Amino acid sequence: MSCYHQASEVIRSAGYRLTPQRLFILEAVYHLGGHVTAEQVLAYVQKSSPYVDLSTVYRTLELLVSLGLIRRFSAPNRPNEYEVATAEPHHHLVCLRCGRVEAVPAEPLSTVLREIVAAHGFTPDETHLAIHGLCAECHAQERSHEA
Amino acid sequence: MSCYHQASEVIRSAGYRLTPQRLFILEAVYHLGGHVTAEQVLAYVQKSSPYVDLSTVYRTLELLVSLGLIRRFSAPNRPNEYEVATAEPHHHLVCLRCGRVEAVPAEPLSTVLREIVAAHGFTPDETHLAIHGLCAECHAQERSHEA
DNA sequence: CTTGTATGTGCAAATATTTGCAGTTCCAAG
DNA sequence: CTTGGAACTGCAAATATTTGCACATACAAG
Secondary structure (H helix, E strand, O other), rough: OOOOHHHHHHHHHOOOOHHHHHHHHHHHHHHHHEEEEEHHHHHHHHHOOOOOOHHHHHHHHHHHHHHEEEEEEOOOOOEEEEEEEOOOOOOEEEOOOOEEEEEOOOHHHHHHHHHHHHOOOEEOOOOOOOOEOOOOOHHHHHHHOOO | OOHHHHHHHHHOOOOOOOOOOHHHHHHHHHHHOEEEOOHEEEEEHHHHOOOOHHHHHHHHHHHHHHHOOOOOOOOOOOOOEEEEOOOOOEEEEEEEOOOOOOEOOOOOHHHHHHHHOOOOOOOEEEOOEEEEOOOOHHHHHHHHHHH
């Protein structure tokens, strides 16, 4: 169900207005699928509605994040990416050398994580953790480099 | 041992030049302690050497990160922070609502994390993970808000 | 001590993102 | 259907960070 109709309901019932810009942006995020940048969303939206502004895209994405409809994913030195929250809960392994991003299932990591930080009264976002480190290839290179 | 002499040795032996700017920046990071922003580093450095440029600070901090001498810590919507890597290994709990950052000991999280992602051939940065979520206070507020 | 040159720096412009503000629009109430 | 006002938007400027480039300098070799 990659239809964004339910999402627009969430916006309305949270007391926010349903503007054409928001609908276009929702459609873009749902249609494009996977990870998208604000710039990509804008490009898609402008095909239907040329006068939408980048700042509106950012503001709307931020709104969708706060409503839990999409998730923000930011890695150092590259534009933020967003994805619909209906995707399977998962975490990201971000390679600090090559920048590659790999997805891993949320479980059992989330459960372990939750238990460990619970002692601090903290409620982690269990469904979307960015783990930085080295992927297998870069780790191998690093070792041979040092030797 | 908050002396940065060893750090300058690391720079030299990694084949990088030991410029006055780099020494000033090292001193700033070690002297200021805790989490510092590029702007704070610049302010401190300029007390001794007024013509150092912000971009040099960024480039140097980046260099120090790649040498493992300091760690970068970035949270959405706020300037990056850096800290000397000699501090106790720990993770950060970042509250998505109030932005507060709390530190938790690296263990036992790091060990668990390493075991879980090992299956993907991934080598995580075990000493510095940013866990996003809600702190106790904001979580309580969120709940009362919904009710 | 001099010198060549790769490395590093300052500056200014580019990139990514946020924000202030004045004008526009959605939509609840009449 | 009209309308008032809070919510929203576009625009331009601010903020955080990176990058291209020409000039400067650390330092290895002579």
